[in-house]
Amino acid sequence: MDIILLVKAAIMGLVEGFTEFLPISSTGHLILTGALLGMTDDKSKVFDIAIQTGAILAVIIVYWQRISGAVRDFGSSAKARRFVFNVAIGFMPAAIIGFFVYKKIKAYLFNAPVVAAAFIVGGLIILWVERRAKPTTVRIHDIDDMTPLDALKVGLVQCLGMIPGTSRSGSTIIGGMLLGLSRKAATDFSFFLAIPTLVAAGGYSLWKERALLSMADAPLFGVGFVVSFLSAWLCIRWLLRYIASHSFEVFAWYRIAFGIVVLFTAWSGLVVWVD
Numbered sequence: 001m002d003i004i005l006l007v008k009a010a011i012m013g014l015v016e017g018f019t020e021f022l023p024i025s026s027t028g029h030l031i032l033t034g035a036l037l038g039m040t041d042d043k044s045k046v047f048d049i050a051i052q053t054g055a056i057l058a059v060i061i062v063y064w065q066r067i068s069g070a071v072r073d074f075g076s077s078a079k080a081r082r083f084v085f086n087v088a089i090g091f092m093p094a095a096i097i098g099f100f101v102y103k104k105i106k107a108y109l110f111n112a113p114v115v116a117a118a119f120i121v122g123g124l125i126i127l128w129v130e131r132r133a134k135p136t137t138v139r140i141h142d143i144d145d146m147t148p149l150d151a152l153k154v155g156l157v158q159c160l161g162m163i164p165g166t167s168r169s170g171s172t173i174i175g176g177m178l179l180g181l182s183r184k185a186a187t188d189f190s191f192f193l194a195i196p197t198l199v200a201a202g203g204y205s206l207w208k209e210r211a212l213l214s215m216a217d218a219p220l221f222g223v224g225f226v227v228s229f230l231s232a233w234l235c236i237r238w239l240l241r242y243i244a245s246h247s248f249e250v251f252a253w254y255r256i257a258f259g260i261v262v263l264f265t266a267w268s269g270l271v272v273w274v275d
Contacts, residue, residue: 006223008037013051013224017231020055020198021191021239023126023170023251028115028262031164035271043212049205050221052198054228059191062236079144089148090155090189091196097159098201110164112266112273118165119259122174126252129174133247139180143189146181151189153179158193165262168197170255174248183243191236 015033019026030048034040039047060067066083073080140146157175161168169190176186206213265271 005220008039009047009220009224010227011037012039012048013054013227014231016048016051016224017055017058017228017233018235020052020228020232021059021169021194021236023122023167023173023248024255024258025119025122025165025167025170026052027167028119028165028258031110031115031273032261032265032271035265040272042209043217046205046209046212047221047224049202051224051228053202054225055232056195056198056202057229058232058236059194061233062240063188063191083144086143086146086148086151086189087192087196090151090158090193091200093152093155093159094162094197095200098162102162105162105164110273112262112271114163115165115273116259116262116266118163119255119262122166122170123252123255123259126170126174126248126255129177130247130249130252133177133183137180138182140185141182143185143192146185146189150179150181154181154186154189155193158190158197165259169194170251183247187239187243 012030012033015029016026019029034044034048070080070083074084140150154172154176157179158168158172160166160175161171172190172193173183173186176189177183181189262271262273266273
């Protein structure tokens with residue numbers, strides 16, 4: 001296996017792990033990084049989705065006590081059942097809507113103006129939400145206080161993350177805050193929703209494009225998976241500490257700056273912002 005290719009896989013794994021759960025769009029960053037590294041073929045696109053499973057494993061590890069407890073107590077605890085059902089309800093809109101519209105999104109929205117606009121508008125929305133956020137607007141301080149309707153609403157908002165540059169985590173976290181969840185509750189629920197959402201997306205992509213893959217690709221995917229897991233684990237632990245005393249405004253300004261980068265790379269021809 002080409003060492004340079006493994007290094008590129010590690011870089012892509014770092015980008016995936018550090019951006020998947022922040023409200024800054026992992027897709028946009030992977031497109032840019034992949035273009036700069038020359039990883040733009042069909043196999044590379046499958047690779048980008050497959051290494052999300054490493055990031056998901058990090059979520060499972062960090063929240064293992066809660067997840068294992070819900071599975072263990074599902075038959076005897078109403079609280080555990082409500083948690084599992086809420087995650088399932090929140091996942092369903094993305095599963096259903098994604099099945100029907102994702103091909104059209106890929107065909108019509110993977111372009112520089114859309115990605116840049118999503119970054120910039122998303123940044124402005126984060127600034128607006130954070131500056132209007134007050135203790136009196138929060139009605140849900142813990143995910144155990146969520147109703148099925150709350151879960152459904154957050155799940156519907158998550159679907160906005162299908163638009164390139166919007167960010168799945170950004171949609172669920174900021175959307176959750178708009179719906180009355182605390183910053184911590186919205187972030188926690190975003191992490192839990194990521195598990196079925198990204199596992200389903202990764203599994204579907206690998207199955208659909210299995211003809212492109214062979215055992216020779218195992219080292220490439222293995223490196224990307226491991227690095228994605230480690231970087232995501234660090235990112236999640238840092239983010240949970242960060243939100244305890246900080247807002248998301250810094251990510252808003254970063255999104256606006258990155259939107260400008262998208263426009264520049266497209267205008268200069270450095271990156272082709274299409275699928």
